[in-house]
Amino acid sequence: MKPAQFEYLNPSSIDEAVSLLNQYADDDAKVLAGGQSLVPLMNFRLARPKWLIDINGIEALDYIREEGDWLAVGAITRERAMEKSQLVADKCPLLKEVTRWIGHTTIRNRGTVGGCIAHNDPTAEYPLAATLLGAEVKAQGPNGVRSIPIQDFLVTYLTTALEPNEILTEVRFPVMAQNVGWAFQEFARRHGDFAIVEVGAMLTMDNGTVKDARIAIGGAGPVAFRATDAEEVLKGQQITDELLEEASEKAGGMTEPDSDVHASAEYRTHLAKVLTRRALKEAHSRAH
């Protein structure tokens, strides 16, 4: 199908975009980033914004920078740029790995980091990576810029803490320590499809015992979440098959999946357990 009618606005600065959004926020305005999720919804007429504010022309939102212990990524940075960036590969290798799982090259040429996180599909890769790493989101509204921890930003299915008159401007990912072992596991029916379930894990080891553990799961609840019960089981312990089994059971216990056309709730919980175990095993083998 074709989209319903809308008015197109094409700001060239962040301030201009925020001002336009503030002006039309109560009249069905929507921000257009890469459009790889929004435009299909518009073509199906599931989304019918009256005002479309295209931020693709705002060059100030396109960057990947190292800022101290953070990797700062501008909202309209293309996923393809993340895939090709040496800085991302060096400072946050997990981000490079998850990017390969997003759609296909042509989708990643347009899809943006900010758009992916602001859309907040529960099976999308960047919300999961942001949750695992402990990212922060910067949003700009008429009253200025605020910083939002990712766990507060991702509210529920396709819903974030963004106010109607705020634009996501930057995502800040903590730089990964060199000695951390990390892994990303995803199950999808076909390459490039949305994940059924995805799991990311990070392990920091100290003399053979787990000093710190992080596990994040996507596709098994309304938003990507940290499997803290499983993390607690691991801390201070030596990694054994039994321990990984226990951790994956705990991770499965924290899932709140729904059944849908792609998979039943039971299957998603099962996948969460299996992928947690695999991710932990792989993360452990890479930790040093």
Add this chain to the structure above:
Amino acid sequence: MPIKKVAVSMTINGEQHEGLVEPRKLLVDFIREEAGLTGTHIGCEHGVCGACTVIMEGETVRSCLTFAVQAEGKELWTVEGLAENGNLSPLQNAFWENHGLQCGFCTPGILMTAVELLRDNPSPTDREIREGISGNLCRCTGYKNIVKSIDAAAKKYQAGEKEPVVAKAWH
């Protein structure tokens, strides 16, 4: 209240095209209806099938997920831009020689995707070719010969043949 039409102009295959369009006009519809270039096909209209893939500013995009107004001032290449002086390009010849198409509906999108794939990776493995075209659906299920054709094109380039559009789209 009727929506105001917007003037857009863009370069497609080296030629200037202009039109007065509603902002909701998809780029693929502009290419087909305003520019009259019907080689680019419309399949699913929601970014899944890859039939509408074109090159914009040196990168493949789904022209069904892009509005014509977003292509204002941009440089595009479509399947019609592959051949030069009436001669099929090496990639097109490779498809011809290896039976890389059956009904041909997906072919324009596959060709444009393959141009970018081979530019980024001049000697792809079979697996890399398959991953590279994973976003393009062929419902004749002729993938085997499509992969073979792309591999054959890579070998033509390695033997010194040039894909004319590459020098034009990535300058």
